[in-house]
């Protein structure tokens with residue numbers, strides 16, 4: 001059998017991307033603005049609905065950074081962040097010189113625990129400092145418990161900056177991820193459900209935020225014939241070339257979501273009866289884009305087989321898989337930061353594995369993946 005690399009999640013072009021990029025060349029819009037940027041922003045706001053306004057930016061990380069700036073986060077502040085996530089959710093807190101406070105996951109969606117969120121807010125307020133913002137994340141496409149999180153945020157009047165980098169197209173009862181918070185962010189990095197090679201966006205129902213993000217991301221130039229500045233600016237705008245790729249990708253987004261969800265179904269069918277293997281289910285009304293299919297591997301029930309055994313067995317066959325995000329409160333760089341929780345995210349990290357989940361996986365790829373999984377988990381093929 002062919003032993004070519006099977007990636008965790010690789011770019012999957014639809015076909016029209018090249019045309020939009022060619023248009024940019026033909027019209028010489030090879031710049032960090034232009035018709036593709038405008039078009040991509042419109043495509044995204046039409047897709048997310050809820051009347052959102054969108055600013056296309058260079059990365060999702062840049063979107064989080066600008067979001068925190070616009071929410072007024074400065075050096076003396078604390079910002080609450082989900083602990084189990086990619087470091088890009090938390091790093092921009094430090095860009096502002098502020099301090100992250102990390103919150104554990106709950107076991108249903110693996111995202112920010114509303115219970116520990118409220119405990120943390122009360123405790124920080126009792127310590128004399130009200131958190132300046134809350135950053136929940138929709139891990140692997142699964143929406144966080146946004147109704148509960150938004151209710152707490154409203155009760156204590158703290159704005160929510162929603163990290164929807166992994167969750168474009170996910171929703172709760174039809175309300176799209178990215179549109180719950182005061183500000184939402186998206187990522188179009190190479191491994192996400194759609195990609196612009198690298199890119200991100202800031203989303204908000206408030207037009208002012210999108211407008212200000214465009215202003216700050218293009219060096220904060222005041223209106224004047226000369227270069228005039230009354231704010232510190234950033235070079236964070238999306239290029240018209242990348243946005244062209246994004247416009248093509250938007251045409252196939254619904255198909256990509258179907259493909260990712262079909263991957264999940266396929267793994268579920270093959271593995272859900274294996275003792276010690278479990279999946280994260282969609283709570284009632286929740287819809288996940290299933291960006292990555294993830295499993296928990298409990299060695300007490302698999303006869304001692306750990307997630308690392310499975311990962312190494314896949315790697316030996318040139319198949320990429322990866323442990324779940326290592327929680328931020330366990331990362332050396334965030335040592336000493338406050339944490340509220342009961343160890344749920346640590347357990348998820350110990351047992352969790354992300355399986356190959358690209359929308360471009362073939363039947364032959366799945367045969368190779370299942371052959372390894374079935375043999376390492378000592379399950380005979382049906």
Ligand SMILES: *Cc1c(COP(=O)(O)O)cnc(C)c1O
Pocket residue numbers: 058059060061062085086088089137163165166186187188189198199200
């Ligand atoms: C990918 C990702 C980001 C960062 O997006 P970039 O576009 O790579 O900067 C932020 N948060 C989460 C949860 C992500 O997965």
